[in-house]
Every structure is written in C-alpha cells, then in structure tokens.
Amino acid sequence: METSATTDTDYERGYRKEDARSVDVEELAEAEAHLRNTTIQNFTWRNVSVAVRDRVSKETKLILENVEGQASAGELVALMGPSGSGKTTLLNVLARRPTNAENVEGSVLINGSKVSSQNFRDVTAYVEQEDSIIGSLTVRETLHFASRLSSSGSLPAKERIVRINGLLKAFGLTSQSETLIGTPIRKGISGGQKRRVGVASQLITSPKIMFLDEPTSGLDSRASFEVVNYLRGVAKRNKLLVIASIHQPSTSSFNLFDQVLLLSAGKSHYFGPVSGITDHYEREMGIDMPLHSNPAEFLLDLVNIDFDLEQDSATQRLTELQGKWSSSSRCKNLSSVISQIEQRGQGRDLGIEHHEKRPSMPSRTLALLHRAFIKSYRDVIAYGIRLAMYMGLAIMMGTVWLRLDAHDSNIVAFTNAIFFGGAFMSFMAIAYSPSFLEDHATFRKERHNGMYGPLEFMISNFLIGVPYLFLIALIFSAIAYWLINLQPAVENFFVCILWLFLDLLAAEGLVVLVASIIPSFVVTLAIVAFCNGLWMSVMGFMVYPDDLNVFYKYVFHYWDYQKYVFEGLMVNEFADRIYDCAKTGPGEGDCHCQWQSDLAGQCQVDGRQGVLETYSFNPDNFGRNVGIMLAIVVGYRIAALIVLVIKRN
Structure with missing residues (x-):
C-alpha cells in the first residue's frame, strides 16, 4: 500500500532539481574527496542500557534499556521519540560523549570490532543541538579554522580553499x-544558516561517522529539508554514516532518512527502514497508518503517553506495543544481523586509514591564536567594553582625586586612591567571563571532536590577552596617574603600569580558573565577586597586615595577589617622596604632622618612614613581590589547565 507519507512531495522534487542546478558536481567531488576511501562499513550497538540515580528517591532508574541497532556506510539513521525518551542519551553513548549516568552497559562496535578512543575520535564528528560557533567570525573563517585545526590542516592551502x-x-x-x-x-546569519555552518564545519574535518543532536530543531521545513538533503547526498556519495536524533520532522525531511529507531521510555519500539514502517505496523502490530499524514507525527503520538489522563492504562498500552516489537520478525532479524556482523569482526583490526596527517601542536596553537586575535578586535565584549570601562574608571578616579598636593593631609587620599584603583581594576576583570565562556564552549565541542587539547587552548587564551591587558594598564595609568598627581617621575609611572598589568593578569587568571570549574556566567560572577571581596578585605588596607586576624593572614593574605599590587603601588608612591605638614605658626617648627617621621622638625613627612613602616611594607621586596605575582599568574593558569584535563564534559 502506497501513501503520500512514503512518496516524494512536489516541494521535495522541486527542491532537488533546484539543488542539482546550483551545485557544481565536479567542485563538490573535489570538496568531498577527503571523505572517500573509508574502511567503515557497519556501526552496531547492542544491549545499550543506561542507569541514573533518581534525585528524589535516590534509587537507580533505567533511562535506556537493551537498545540495539545497526547502520551501514552511506545511511542516514534517525533516533526519534518523544521528549524524555532517551534519544539524546543514546546518541551520546553511541558517540562516546560524557553522560551523567551512574552506569552504562552494552557494546558499540565499528565493523563488528572495538576501537580505541583515539581511533574513534579520528573517524567521528559530533554536532550539538546548540552548536558552539564563535559569533565574531565570518562563515568562511569558521570553516577555515575548522579545517586548520583538523586533519585537513596539513593539506596545502589551495586544497583547503577548494573544500x-x-x-x-x-x-x-x-x-x-x-x-x-x-x-x-x-546581527549575523539566521538560525537555519548557523545550523548549516555547524554541520559544514564538521564535514570539513573528514569524519566517517557523524552524530547530530536535533539538527532540524528550531528550523522551518525548508531549512530542515535543506540540511538533511545535503547530508543525504554527502552520505550516499562518500559512504558517510550519519546518525541524528530528531524531534517531529516534516514528512519531506523524514523520508530522506534510510532507517529510524523509535524510542519511548528508554525502550525500542521500532528499528528499520523508513519505507517499511507502514508494512510493519499494519502486518505485525495490527495498527493502520492513516492516509495523507506525516508518519513521524503518527509514531510519536502513538508512543507518547505524557498527556494521557489515564496513565495506568496508557503505560500498559505502551508496554504491549514494546512487547509486540520485541517479538516481531523485524526485531529478531535485527539481532541476527548484528550477531553476524560481530562474528565477522571478531579478532580483526579495524584498520582505520589516516590519509591526512594531523597538524602539529604548535600549528594548532597558532591557529587558535589567530582565531582568538580576530575575535578579540571584532567582538567588543571581549576587550572593547572592558577598555571603555577601565578608561571610565581612570577618568572618574582622576577627577575625584584631582591633582592632590604632596601634603601630609592628602596621604590618606593617596592611599585610598591606590587601594581603589588596584582593587577595582581586579574586580572589573569579571567582565571577561562572557567571552571566555564562549571560548570554553567552543573548546569543549572541538576537544570532543579530537581537534586539540587543553594545553593548546590555555596557551592561546593566555597569549592573546597579554597585549590587551598591557594596553588597558597603560591607558588607565596614562589618564589616572598624572591627574591624581601620584609620584611625578617617569620611572614610577612605568612601575605603576607594571603592577596594574600584573594585577589584571592575575585577576583574569582567577576568572579563567573559576569559569573552567563551573562554566556558568551567574556562578562565575558570584564566585569571582566573592573572591575579590575577600582579597580586598585581607590585602592589608582595611586592616594593617600586622593586625590582621591570624587565620586570614596565614590562610589567604600571603597568596592574595591584590596584597602585592597594593604593596607595590604604595612603595612606588611613598618610598622616595616627601610630604609637607600643615603650618600652625610663623616659626620654623610651628607645624602639625599627621604622620610621624624624622623630618617632623622640618615640617615634613618622609613617606618611607612615616607611611610604609606603618603598613610594614619593605621597599627592598620589589623583585620578590614581582616573582610572587608571576607565580600566582602562572599558578592560576596551570590550575585551570589541570581542571580542563580532568574534566571531560
């Protein structure tokens, strides 16, 4: 029986003609040459079960139970089911992606054989539902950098351009x-175009198996068909195996898939060709498929019991449907085919051919650095807004503490300005977190796809920030330093730049560390703000270092980078500067000095003796303190690197 559900629509036929006219076959052949000569023939999964611990009852719950299937090179396989059916979890298991499962069982084989994680990453690619693409790159640049970071990066530039x-x-x-x-x-490209860019950026990395999580989600029927239709063409021409989770596709998009796995409540309800759905449900299930309807919608409605008023009877009906599938001839034949593939693959080397050499670690790092440089000057959120913020802070400070005289009555004002400038420059570094979180999301995607590792990411991320942070420190100092009338010497001005530069490096390192541990903007904001509040409290300004509580002094004070910045700026201002005292009479000694030093008889205050000794700051510790700051800067980055190495999700 033939229905409209199993035939091409007029729209689909028309689109294929249009597609054939717009795409040059020879150019496509060159672009896809890297996908050929694959050794992947079959991809099978048997008895896949996933258990999680229920947060409320604390009991183990199966979200996938004995799911199996097989796909051959050149096929498009759809994982379909209602929300909560387990299709995304299954896709992650098949793609060897991290899950929050307590236990994962079952076998996932290529050509009937087990493969190492490295070999698996070499031949697979994964496109997430919310694909992480750097928004400040152009479409061409996105594909260009994906090519440079993948095995295609070792090819001549001309061949990469052709692809x-x-x-x-x-x-x-x-x-x-x-x-x-x-x-x-x-504003950039549309959502549908962005989805196509995400798929194309993975195709250029030479995968043999591609996993896609909801590739048509959020797209209209035309855009959905466009994405799936091209995938189908690439898969057929180059024996690329595509497995995608989908949710309620249009009829035209659904008919492009070769096979479909229908899931509900973590169990299989059908696996087989899309063209065989009607025959299976009418002959073996006794369910008539309605004419002139979308078969995907019918199947989803059939196995979705979330909105049934009588849950007990609906659950019983679902169990009966699953039981009929388990006892069906198609299910038994599937198990037999998988067994035959496994028997043929036992003891055989998969023999994955590496036709293209992976770029070296320095090459990948340079590619990441190049990409980060483009982002840094195009994306105003990365550094443009921060530069404006720091310039505003500098102007505000310079006009509030405007042209302070070298008078002992202004020593407190000078000290407050030094504290405020260093502490708030550090605090405002939290504005870097949105940009880093975008980079982190891209890193996670590209790392899972085997493009590069945490070391390349951390090196490029650190290096790209160095010149911008130095520029911020330079501009801030050029505005605020002379307006406030801090120590009027060129060498002191450059020392101020040094301390503020180290301050920004350490503050940005703290943001990177926290965001690497918990990649959430709100959480990063809260934790970094708390840490900066703690650093301000124990740095030695609020409470003199010698009077600081023993616990805070020995647990936090000595590795508080703001402490060393504050001390360095205080030494820079007061170590070699003399301040006048207020005159109280006409005589030479008729004066009152608020800060005591040996120059009191001359109506002056020696900043080194009168101020620095009060704070127990030693001007001779400059080299030591710079070394400690560098250690803190490097330490934050190493800690963040360790976090990224340990965390796989």
Missing part, C-alpha cells in the same frame, strides 16, 4: 560567506 568553497556552495552559503555568524551586539 571550503565546495561546502559553502553545497550548503547555499556562498552569498553569506563573508557575513559574521553573529554576536549579541552584532
């Missing part, structure tokens, strides 16, 4: 190739 041009043309992105992806401030 990029072919993918841009095939995905209908040629006219948008120089358009930005889009940031919260600058």
Whole structure:
C-alpha cells in the first residue's frame, strides 16, 4: 500500500532539481574527496542500557534499556521519540560523549570490532543541538579554522580553499560567506544558516561517522529539508554514516532518512527502514497508518503517553506495543544481523586509514591564536567594553582625586586612591567571563571532536590577552596617574603600569580558573565577586597586615595577589617622596604632622618612614613581590589547565 507519507512531495522534487542546478558536481567531488576511501562499513550497538540515580528517591532508574541497532556506510539513521525518551542519551553513548549516568552497559562496535578512543575520535564528528560557533567570525573563517585545526590542516592551502568553497556552495552559503555568524551586539546569519555552518564545519574535518543532536530543531521545513538533503547526498556519495536524533520532522525531511529507531521510555519500539514502517505496523502490530499524514507525527503520538489522563492504562498500552516489537520478525532479524556482523569482526583490526596527517601542536596553537586575535578586535565584549570601562574608571578616579598636593593631609587620599584603583581594576576583570565562556564552549565541542587539547587552548587564551591587558594598564595609568598627581617621575609611572598589568593578569587568571570549574556566567560572577571581596578585605588596607586576624593572614593574605599590587603601588608612591605638614605658626617648627617621621622638625613627612613602616611594607621586596605575582599568574593558569584535563564534559 502506497501513501503520500512514503512518496516524494512536489516541494521535495522541486527542491532537488533546484539543488542539482546550483551545485557544481565536479567542485563538490573535489570538496568531498577527503571523505572517500573509508574502511567503515557497519556501526552496531547492542544491549545499550543506561542507569541514573533518581534525585528524589535516590534509587537507580533505567533511562535506556537493551537498545540495539545497526547502520551501514552511506545511511542516514534517525533516533526519534518523544521528549524524555532517551534519544539524546543514546546518541551520546553511541558517540562516546560524557553522560551523567551512574552506569552504562552494552557494546558499540565499528565493523563488528572495538576501537580505541583515539581511533574513534579520528573517524567521528559530533554536532550539538546548540552548536558552539564563535559569533565574531565570518562563515568562511569558521570553516577555515575548522579545517586548520583538523586533519585537513596539513593539506596545502589551495586544497583547503577548494573544500571550503565546495561546502559553502553545497550548503547555499556562498552569498553569506563573508557575513559574521553573529554576536549579541552584532546581527549575523539566521538560525537555519548557523545550523548549516555547524554541520559544514564538521564535514570539513573528514569524519566517517557523524552524530547530530536535533539538527532540524528550531528550523522551518525548508531549512530542515535543506540540511538533511545535503547530508543525504554527502552520505550516499562518500559512504558517510550519519546518525541524528530528531524531534517531529516534516514528512519531506523524514523520508530522506534510510532507517529510524523509535524510542519511548528508554525502550525500542521500532528499528528499520523508513519505507517499511507502514508494512510493519499494519502486518505485525495490527495498527493502520492513516492516509495523507506525516508518519513521524503518527509514531510519536502513538508512543507518547505524557498527556494521557489515564496513565495506568496508557503505560500498559505502551508496554504491549514494546512487547509486540520485541517479538516481531523485524526485531529478531535485527539481532541476527548484528550477531553476524560481530562474528565477522571478531579478532580483526579495524584498520582505520589516516590519509591526512594531523597538524602539529604548535600549528594548532597558532591557529587558535589567530582565531582568538580576530575575535578579540571584532567582538567588543571581549576587550572593547572592558577598555571603555577601565578608561571610565581612570577618568572618574582622576577627577575625584584631582591633582592632590604632596601634603601630609592628602596621604590618606593617596592611599585610598591606590587601594581603589588596584582593587577595582581586579574586580572589573569579571567582565571577561562572557567571552571566555564562549571560548570554553567552543573548546569543549572541538576537544570532543579530537581537534586539540587543553594545553593548546590555555596557551592561546593566555597569549592573546597579554597585549590587551598591557594596553588597558597603560591607558588607565596614562589618564589616572598624572591627574591624581601620584609620584611625578617617569620611572614610577612605568612601575605603576607594571603592577596594574600584573594585577589584571592575575585577576583574569582567577576568572579563567573559576569559569573552567563551573562554566556558568551567574556562578562565575558570584564566585569571582566573592573572591575579590575577600582579597580586598585581607590585602592589608582595611586592616594593617600586622593586625590582621591570624587565620586570614596565614590562610589567604600571603597568596592574595591584590596584597602585592597594593604593596607595590604604595612603595612606588611613598618610598622616595616627601610630604609637607600643615603650618600652625610663623616659626620654623610651628607645624602639625599627621604622620610621624624624622623630618617632623622640618615640617615634613618622609613617606618611607612615616607611611610604609606603618603598613610594614619593605621597599627592598620589589623583585620578590614581582616573582610572587608571576607565580600566582602562572599558578592560576596551570590550575585551570589541570581542571580542563580532568574534566571531560
């Protein structure tokens, strides 16, 4: 029986003709040449079960139970089911992605054989539902850097350009190739175009198996069909195996898939060709498929019991449907096919061919540094807004503490300005967290796809920030230092720049560490703000270092980077400066000095003796304190690197 659900729509046929006219076959062949010569023939999974611990009852709960399936090279397989059915969890298990499961069981084989994690990453790619793409890059640049960071990076530039041009043309992105992806401030390409860019950026990395999480989610029917149709063409031409989780696809998009796995409540309800759905449900299940309807919608409605008023009867009905599938001839045949593939694959080497050499670690680091540089000057959130913030702070400080005289009555004002400037420059470094979290999300995606590791990411992230932070320290000092009338000597001005530069490096390192541990903007904001409040409290300004509580002094004070910045700036101001005292009469000694020193008889205060000794600051500790600051800066980065190495999700 043939229904409209299993035939091409007029729209689909028309689109295929349009697609054939717009894509040059020879150019596509060159662009996709890296996908050929694959040794991947079959991909199977058997008895996949995933258990999690229920947060309320604390009992173990199965969210996937004995799920199995198999796919061959060149096929598109859809994992379909209602929300909460376990399709995304299954996709993550098949792709060897991290899950929050307490226990994962079952076998996932390529050509009937087990493969190492490294070999698996070499032949697979994963496109997330909310794909992390750097918004300040253009479409072409996104594909360009994906190519440089993958095995394609070792190829000549001309060949990489051919691939990029072919993918841009095939995905209908040629006219948008120089358009930005889009940031919260600058509008870029549409959501559907962004989804196509995400898929194309993974295709250029030479995968043999591609996993996609909800590739059509949020797209209209035209855009959905566009993405799936191109994937189908690439898969057929190059024996690429595509497995995608989908949710309520249109009829035209659904008919492009070769096989579908229907899940509900973590159990299989059907696995087989899309064209065989009607026959299976009518002959073996006794369920008539309605004419002129979307089969995907019908299946989802059939196995979705979330909105049934009688949950007990609905659950019983679902159990009966699953039981009928388990006893069906199609299910038994599936198990037999998987067993045969496993038997043929026992003891065999998978023999994955590496036709393209992976770029070296320095090459990947340079590519990341290049990409970060482009982002840094295009994305105003990264450093532009921060630079404006620090310039505003400098102008505000310079006009509040405007041209202070070298008088002992202004010593407290000088001290307050030094504290405020150093502490709030550190505090405002939290503005870097949105930019880093975007980079971190991109890193997680690209790391899972085997492009590069934490070391390359951390080195490039640190190096790109150094010149910008130095520029911020220079501009801030150039404005505030002379307006406030701090120690009027050129060498002292540059020492001030040094301490503020180290202050920003350490503060940004703290942001990177916290965001690496918990990649959430709100959490990062709260923790970094708390830490900066703690550093301000124990740095030696609020309470003199000698009077500080023993616990805070020995637990926090000595590794508080703000302490060393405050001490360095205080020494820079007071070590070699003399301040006049207020005159109380006409005589030479008729004066009152608020700060005592040996120069009191001359109506002056020696900043070194009168101020620095009060704070127990030693001017001879300059080199030691700079070394400690450098150790703190490096220490934060190493700690963040260790976190990224340990965390796999």
